[in-house]
Amino acid sequence: MIAGKHVLVAGGTNFDIIVRATRLPDEHEKLRGNDYAAFPGGSAANTALGLVKQGCTAELVSAVGSDTLGTVCLDGLRAGGVDTSLMRVDTTTRTSMAIVLSSTTGKRMMTFAGADRDLAFNAVTEHDVARADHIHLVGDPTPSLGRLAELAHRTGRSVSVEWNGRDMSPLARGASLNLMNSDEASRLPEASPGDTAGTAQRYAKLLSGDVILTLGSDGALWASSNGRLVQEPTVPVEPVDRTGGGDAFNAGVIAGWLYGESPAQCMRRGLDAALHVITKTGAQP
Numbered sequence: 213m214i215a216g217k218h219v220l221v222a223g224g225t226n227f228d229i230i231v232r233a234t235r236l237p238d239e240h241e242k243l244r245g246n247d248y249a250a251f252p253g254g255s256a257a258n259t260a261l262g263l264v265k266q267g268c269t270a271e272l273v274s275a276v277g278s279d280t281l282g283t284v285c286l287d288g289l290r291a292g293g294v295d296t297s298l299m300r301v302d303t304t305t306r307t308s309m310a311i312v313l314s315s316t317t318g319k320r321m322m323t324f325a326g327a328d329r330d331l332a333f334n335a336v337t338e339h340d341v342a343r344a345d346h347i348h349l350v351g352d353p354t355p356s357l358g359r360l361a362e363l364a365h366r367t368g369r370s371v372s373v374e375w376n377g378r379d380m381s382p383l384a385r386g387a388s389l390n391l392m393n394s395d396e397a398s399r400l401p402e403a404s405p406g407d408t409a410g411t412a413q414r415y416a417k418l419l420s421g422d423v424i425l426t427l428g429s430d431g432a433l434w435a436s437s438n439g440r441l442v443q444e445p446t447v448p449v450e451p452v453d454r455t456g457g458g459d460a461f462n463a464g465v466i467a468g469w470l471y472g473e474s475p476a477q478c479m480r481r482g483l484d485a486a487l488h489v490i491t492k493t494g495a496q497p
Contacts, residue, residue: 217470219263220341222273222333222360223256223350223374225289225299226308226326227281235315252285253310255374256350257294258456262463262485263348264293268470271295271344273336273360275327277307282327298336302327330356342367346470348462349383350374358383372466374458384419389469391462393426394433409433409441424479426461432483434475444479449487460485 229250237243260270272294276282278301285307289296308326312319333356341347347364349371351357361383364371372389373380377396384390394408402418404410408425412435416423423435431446464482473481 217267217346217467218269218271218344219260219346219348219466219470220271220273220298220336220344221256221260221263221348221350222329222336222357223259223348224254224308224329225252225257225272225274225276225285226254226310226323227251227285228253228310228312230312230314232314236313236318236320252288253456254285254308255376255459256348257285257289258459259348259350259374259463259466260294261289261292262460263467266463266467266481266485268467269293269295271298273298273329273332275300275302275329275332277301277305277327278303279306281309282307298332298340300327300329300332300335302331330354333357333360336360336363338363338367341369344369346370346372346466348372348374348466349380349387350376352378353380353382361387372462372469374462376458381419384421387419387421389466390415390419390421390423391458391465392423393458394428397423397425409435413439413441422475424465424475426458426482426486432461432479434479436475440475442475442479444476444483446483447487449490457486457490460489 231245232247233243233245260272263270276285306326309324311322341363347369349357371387373384373387375392397411412423412425416435416437420437425433429448431444434442461482464485465478468478468481
């Protein structure tokens with residue numbers, strides 16, 4: 213286990229409603245689902261919970277509304293062992309929400325922005341950052357999130373960035389770990405068409421930080437800033453619901469890296485954690 217490693221996670225918290233079906237609906241089609249789940253979620257919140265499961269302590273910087281769903285989210289985080297003392301309760305709006313349509317072949321998502329997390333990011337002090345061993349950033353590359361990256365560098369704390377379909381280059385330079393999936397990587401401005409490994413190596417060089425890609429059924433790929441490339445396979449499974457799988461993977465990789473494990477060992481941690489999540493409905497255990 214990872215003793216004494218404290219991770220400050222900054223990003224979104226929302227309430228998830230997931231409806232499962234054998235396939236995704238066509239436009240204007242009323243498709244009957246075969247299962248549903250409703251629970252707290254959000255990439256940052258899921259990753260914080262995953263880090264606790266990996267043996268770290270996790271503190272979440274995020275925001276919820278002063279509504280029932282916000283209370284449910286906070287209660288779930290606390291029950292999962294996450295420190296919520298830097299969470300902001302926004303009395304002017306509702307808690308963020310994500311509605312997910314999920315099938316074995318993919319998912320579609322609609323979100324409601326809700327509580328302003330940038331205000332929570334801006335309230336974090338240099339002392340708050342210095343108390344952590346590592347900072348993990350999730351969300352749009354806003355000046356507020358960039359400020360946390362700057363505080364981390366100023367205090368000598370390592371940084372990881374979840375790209376999540378966005379070009380996070382503005383605040384990822386100097387980050388030790390850059391986490392994304394292969395589809396997201398293929399859409400980056402400097403991507404090499406049809407060459408996933410080449411894209412990962414190019415961004416590792418551009419950012420001077422390691423790039424870790426999930427490859428679906430092919431496992432994961434780690435491109436180091438020194439040019440080294442490592443791939444780790446996974447166990448083929450039929451996913452029940454992919455929601456939260458990437459967040460669980462990220463938590464495993466970050467924890468393993470903080471523990472000093474090799475890239476292959478870090479990816480193995482992450483892949484095993486992701487398998488645990490995607491073989492049931494919803495990101496929560």
